[in-house]
Amino acid sequence: AQSVTQPDIHITVSEGASLELRCNYSYGATPYLFWYVQSPGQGLQLLLKYFSGDTLVQGIKGFEAEFKRSQSSFNLRKPSVHWSDAAEYFCAVGDSSASKIIFGSGTRLSIRP
Amino acid sequence: EPEVTQTPSHQVTQMGQEVILRCVPISNHLYFYWYRQILGQKVEFLVSFYNNEISEKSEIFDDQFSVERPDGSNFTLKIRSTKLEDSAMYFCASTVGLAGGWEQFFGPGTRLTVL
Numbered sequence: 001a002q003s004v005t006q007p008d009i010h011i012t013v014s015e016g017a018s019l020e021l022r023c024n025y026s027y028g029a030t031p032y033l034f035w036y037v038q039s040p041g042q043g044l045q046l047l048l049k050y051f052s053g054d055t056l057v058q059g060i061k062g063f064e065a066e067f068k069r070s071q072s073s074f075n076l077r078k079p080s081v082h083w084s085d086a087a088e089y090f091c092a093v094g095d096s097s098a099s100k101i102i103f104g105s106g107t108r109l110s111i112r113p
Numbered sequence: 114e115p116e117v118t119q120t121p122s123h124q125v126t127q128m129g130q131e132v133i134l135r136c137v138p139i140s141n142h143l144y145f146y147w148y149r150q151i152l153g154q155k156v157e158f159l160v161s162f163y164n165n166e167i168s169e170k171s172e173i174f175d176d177q178f179s180v181e182r183p184d185g186s187n188f189t190l191k192i193r194s195t196k197l198e199d200s201a202m203y204f205c206a207s208t209v210g211l212a213g214g215w216e217q218f219f220g221p222g223t224r225l226t227v228l
Contacts, residue, residue, distance in 0.1 A: 034216065042221065043221040044204065090156060092156075097168075098144050101217055103157070103158075105155040
């Protein structure tokens with residue numbers, strides 16, 4: 001069965017510091033991987049996705065993620081965070097059938113001024 | 114930019130009542146989904162819908178739930194007899210199709226409160 005693990009429930013980083021949010025997935029075939037961001041009381045916005053090809057993918061708002069098949073990971077990174085990046089971040093996995101997305105439990109990001 | 118819309122933004126109902134949550138997916142999209150998020154928890158898949166029938170459903174999506182595409186634009190989720198534990202944010206999503214990969218576009222959600 002597909003599953004996603006986000007081991008960090010809450011992370012606090014200083015504004016301007018670099019960020020890495022961890023994501024590990026379990027899936028038997030080639031996964032389709034996503035990162036979504038959710039601001040308080042808001043919907044889900046897609047940051048980036050990986051389907052195939054280059055394992056380093058660029059997304060919106062300066063985010064990037066790297067797919068590492070050997071580690072079953074898809075970590076999200078940003079070189080310098082801004083206060084507006086404070087939100088909940090969800091990693092998710094799907095497959096080629098487009099039948100559903102399975103979400104991780106999320107990582108809440110706080111920014112220290 | 115096209116977007117998924119949902120109405121109402123907040124629905125309050127009494128336990129045992131029927132509710133219908135409405136969604137207008139992006140116009141050229143072919144696959145439709147409902148997810149829910151209980152407060153403070155992760156987003157959970159409920160059901161996917163394609164070609165006027167359910168493609169897949171989770172164990173959460175029991176006989177109390179149903180989905181319908183009553184016309185060419187709306188996609189609805191009905192809960193026949195609401196329970197307290199149905200209180201959650203419900204998200205609709207849609208995707209254009211499978212060719213070249215796919216991504217799901219989410220609506221802003223409907224917050225359902227069951228009293």
